[in-house]
Amino acid sequence: MKLLTKTTLYFLLIMLPVFTAGAFYLYSKFNKEIKHETDEELVNDKLQWMRYLDTARVDNPIFRINTPEFILRPTENAAQSKHQLKSVDIYQEPENTYAPFRQLTQVIHVNDKNYELVLRKSIIEKDDLVNNIIHVMLAAFGGLLLFVLLSNWLISKSVWKPFYQSLGKIQKLQLNKLETIVFERTTTHEFNQLNAALGSMTTRIHSDYTSMKELTEDAAHEMQTPLAIAQSKLELLLQDDTLSETQQNSILASYEELQRLSRLNHNLLLLAKIENQQYPVTAQPDLCAVVEKYLQLFEELIKEKELQIRKEMAATSPWPLHPALADILVSNLLGNAIKYNYTQGNITIRITTDTFTVSNTSQLPEIPGNVLFQRFKKHNSNYTNSNGLGLAIIKKMADSYGFSVDYAYMNGEHTFRVTRSLSDSGLN
Secondary structure (H helix, E strand, C coil): CCHHHHHHHHHHHHHHHHHHHHHHHHHHHHHHHHHHHHHHHHHHHHHHHHHHHHHCCCCCHHHHCECCCEEEEECCCCCCCCCEEEEEEEEECCCCEEEEEEEEEEEEEECCEEEEEEEEEECHHHHHHHHHHHHHHHHHHHHHHHHHHHHHHHHHHHHHHHHHHHHHHHHCCCHHHCCCCCCCCCCCHHHHHHHHHHHHHHHHHHHHHHHHHHHHHHHHHHHHHHHHHHHHHHHHHHCCCCCCHHHHHHHHHHHHHHHHHHHHHHHHHHHHHHHCCCCCCCCCCEHHHHHHHHHHHCHHHHHHHCCEEEEEECCCCECCCCHHHHHHHHHHHHHHHHHCCCCCCEEEEEECCCEEEEEEECCCCCCCHHHCCCCCCCCCCCCCCCCCCHHHHHHHHHHHCCEEEEEEEECCEEEEEEEECCCCCCCC
């Protein structure tokens, strides 16, 4: 949830109970005032009637009137010095409903007799007035709430605009294309502090990235030379006939480990270059042609294991990859399919406009998903010349160039599928 939406929602959750409580308070206040005014009218009417009754004769028709608003009837109860007020509902025959009234009751002494005086006043119209007032006030409250919410949203959007501008600049950063970012100065002190921290951070990141990149490249290049020299010296020693068989085996083992170290150095350098996107896509190699090339290169290995190759490939399939990376992608997947296959096994290669799939039979179990693309994870300990970086290189390549890599295992067959987006322009 966005911060602006969150603050607006919290504001709404706070204001709604406040406005609701305010509406109930006003309703009860209006209702109380109306009852008070009606009671005052009833008391005033009582005083007027008592003055009139004090002068009325016994045969006056007033002593026989009985209406919903006025009742005067004889009673045996003692006279009361104070009246009683309460709310009552009186049945209205025309409307067939009960209507609210305020009622005043008092036992009075007139012409040496006690009478119960009952005065009532309808509060229907006053209730309607209260309801109308409440409806108007609720509409006003609703309009005010909407106005406050809209104003708060517009003000917050304006206030947070510099933050989103800075966030957009950070989101567009690319490590290999990191340039000096200029954050505009704002009128908000906290945003200026944030922009200053972001500017300092990006500068440090660029400096550290450049240093790491140079160190990786320099170290890899510096290691290549002594490794090549050591390999050549060992090759010369292997050609010495004066060495015993034990010495030759020791030198051969050292030579093989040195070759493995050389491959490891080369693969680590390759990973660093892929992470730094030092392989720009200036052309789109035909993946079908690359596959055919490596099938020829691996022809002897394929014949040695008597593997059956099935191809389901489009006529051409240009992929947005540097040619060197296209070679690495095909050679790693195809090489693993051959290496980990068994004699007279099967390899299936499928190429469409957006997918490259290699499936191979194998006696090896399914590769656990949590270690599938981890570096230096060997899925078969029988191959000591493997450094466990092949799949890691493919995964890093996919992440850096917007591809996805999927793995599936079914019925003794391992399947790797590389998928690219059809909307990919092919240029990074």
